[in-house]
Amino acid sequence: MAKQAQRICIALGECGSKQLAAEITKGLVQSLIENGNAGVSITVLCTPDSVPLGADSLPEANIIRHDPASSPTVPLEGFKGDFVPQLNSIFLNAELKIVIGELKPHHFLQYSGLCDIVMPGLASEDSLRNHLSNRTGIAMSDIHRERVEVANAVENLVTLGFVLDADKAPARIAIGGMSDSLASLEDVAKRMFSKEVGKPADIVVMSAGGIPADKSLLRAIETFPAGLAALKRNGALIVAAECGTGHGDEEFYEWTAERKEPRHLETRLRHHFNYNGFKAAFLLRVVETHRIHLVSTIPDHYVENIFGMKAAKTVNAALQTAQRALGSDSTISIIPDASRVVPLQVQRTP
Numbered sequence: 056m057a058k059q060a061q062r063i064c065i066a067l068g069e070c071g072s073k074q075l076a077a078e079i080t081k082g083l084v085q086s087l088i089e090n091g092n093a094g095v096s097i098t099v100l101c102t103p104d105s106v107p108l109g110a111d112s113l114p115e116a117n118i119i120r121h122d123p124a125s126s127p128t129v130p131l132e133g134f135k136g137d138f139v140p141q142l143n144s145i146f147l148n149a150e151l152k153i154v155i156g157e158l159k160p161h162h163f164l165q166y167s168g169l170c171d172i173v174m175p176g177l178a179s180e181d182s183l184r185n186h187l188s189n190r191t192g193i194a195m196s197d198i199h200r201e202r203v204e205v206a207n208a209v210e211n212l213v214t215l216g217f218v219l220d221a222d223k224a225p226a227r228i229a230i231g232g233m234s235d236s237l238a239s240l241e242d243v244a245k246r247m248f249s250k251e252v253g254k255p256a257d258i259v260v261m262s263a264g265g266i267p268a269d270k271s272l273l274r275a276i277e278t279f280p281a282g283l284a285a286l287k288r289n290g291a292l293i294v295a296a297e298c299g300t301g302h303g304d305e306e307f308y309e310w311t312a313e314r315k316e317p318r319h320l321e322t323r324l325r326h327h328f329n330y331n332g333f334k335a336a337f338l339l340r341v342v343e344t345h346r347i348h349l350v351s352t353i354p355d356h357y358v359e360n361i362f363g364m365k366a367a368k369t370v371n372a373a374l375q376t377a378q379r380a381l382g383s384d385s386t387i388s389i390i391p392d393a394s395r396v397v398p399l400q401v402q403r404t405p
Contacts, residue, residue, distance in 0.1 A: 056151050056211065057090050063097045064149035065116075067105040068156025068172035069267060071395070072223040076106040079155055079215065084116050098145055102176030104267040105156075119145065121177050128179040134208040136201065138186070141179040142209075152212045154233075157219055158240045160248045160397045162280035163333075164199040166241060169216045170233060174205040187330035188306070195333060206233040218243045245397075252398045255287040257385035258377050260370060262295045264394030269296035271303025272353060272362065276334050279341065281393035284400065291346040291377035291385075295370055298351040302362070310335035312361050317343065338362060346380065348373035 057063065065083060070076035080099060088094055094115035101108060101120040108118050119126075121143050128141040129148070146152055154172040161167035175183050186201070193201075206212065214236040220226040226247055229239040261282040263269035268278060275296035282292045302308050310320060310332045320336035341347060342363040349358050350373055355366035367373035378385055390396055 056213070057087055057092055060092070060149070060151035060211075061096055062149045063087060063092060063151045063153070064100055064146045065097065066100045066102065066146055066152065066154045066172050066177060067108070068102050068154065068168060068176055069104040069159075070106055070155075070157045071159075071219050073106045075219075075223065075225070076155065077108060077112060080108065081113055083153065083155070083215070084113055088115055098149070100143060100146055100177065102172055104176070123175075123178060123180040123183060126179075128182070131205065131208055133210075134205055136204065137190075138182070140174055140186070140205050141182045142173065143177040146173075146177050147209070150211060152209060153215060154206075154212065155215045156217075158216055158237070158244050159218075159395065160244060161199070162277055162397070163195060165196075166199060166237070166244065169214055169237060169240075170199070170202040170206040172206075173209060173212075174202045190328040191326070193328045195328075195330075198330065203233060203237065216240055218247055220247060248395055248397045249399050250396055252285045252388075252400055254386075255400075256285060256290065256388035257287055257381050258291045258293065258374070258387045259283075259286045259390065260293045260295075260374065260387065261390035261393045264392040266297075266299075268394040269298060269351075271300045272296070272298045272349075272351070273303030273307050273331065273334060275351075276338055278393035279337075279347075281390055281396045281398055283341065283345065284398035285388050285390065286345065288344055289346075291348060291381060293348045293350065293367070293370060293373045293377060295350045298349075298353050301353055302357065304331050307331040307335055308361070311338065311363075315339075346377065348377060 067080055084097055087097055097116040099116050099118045127144040129144045131140045131142050156168050156172045158168040214233050215230050216236045217225045217228045218240050227243045229236040259282040263275040263278045269275045286292055317336050317340040324332055347364040348367050349364045350367045350370050358364050358366040
């Protein structure tokens, strides 16, 4: 395929190991050049959450970062859905498209990575809105499936995907079509990230996992289920998430700021699905039954008065507050990176 291609686009997605992502991309570019492809014919297209690559790291190729608001996009022909995705024009116009990225668990969508490089990673702002907002007849379980369908509708697409182990080294690498690569990696990801929970704790201390998982509250919420699965009802969940860009989305803020009972939001979502609204309803439901302490850069006023959590400057301060409320003998579980853990409740016979 590379020998016949005049234009090659390598789309780089999110990866837990910056060094690995850079090395794989550089090695792939070098292999293409050795194959006879000119460096000027190769474009490395970085998605918004991908590892940053400097021009000096790959002088042989063109390096561009996709911007949903400003990058040129064209419609994806052949996609059979209720909206037409608009994807990066450099990507769609390439005769060979290669996506590089990590497959990870996702607590709402089941999995993230690989297909996300195409959609939403290379989509226009309008396409993102159409994909996630005001959808009729769409449920949470449909989002990942739809992203796979978008990727499968892209012609001449090859994936180079991998699952990373606890040391951020590849546990498995898969090269091929999107569906085949996902099938090869999902079993490994499920086995790699599943952790048994013998007994729920009174207090769970967790990190959302760093950038990009904690770049905003909107993203950090996607990791909350990992901590909740290991926590007793009415227990305390302490979340360390920087949230450098604040709450992350105006729509999410507005849904939360209404301060309506979660059941009202959930009823609305059944008629018109909205992913950001779903996260707002999820958060409001969680703070009804658990003490949620957030260690972040978001001002205390918003953490407590808008989002209903307890603000803390440090993890230790939050832990002391939780122990005063629940007792100094409270059991504590720690999750260093909640974006890479899927807790499984162990059913024990009496």
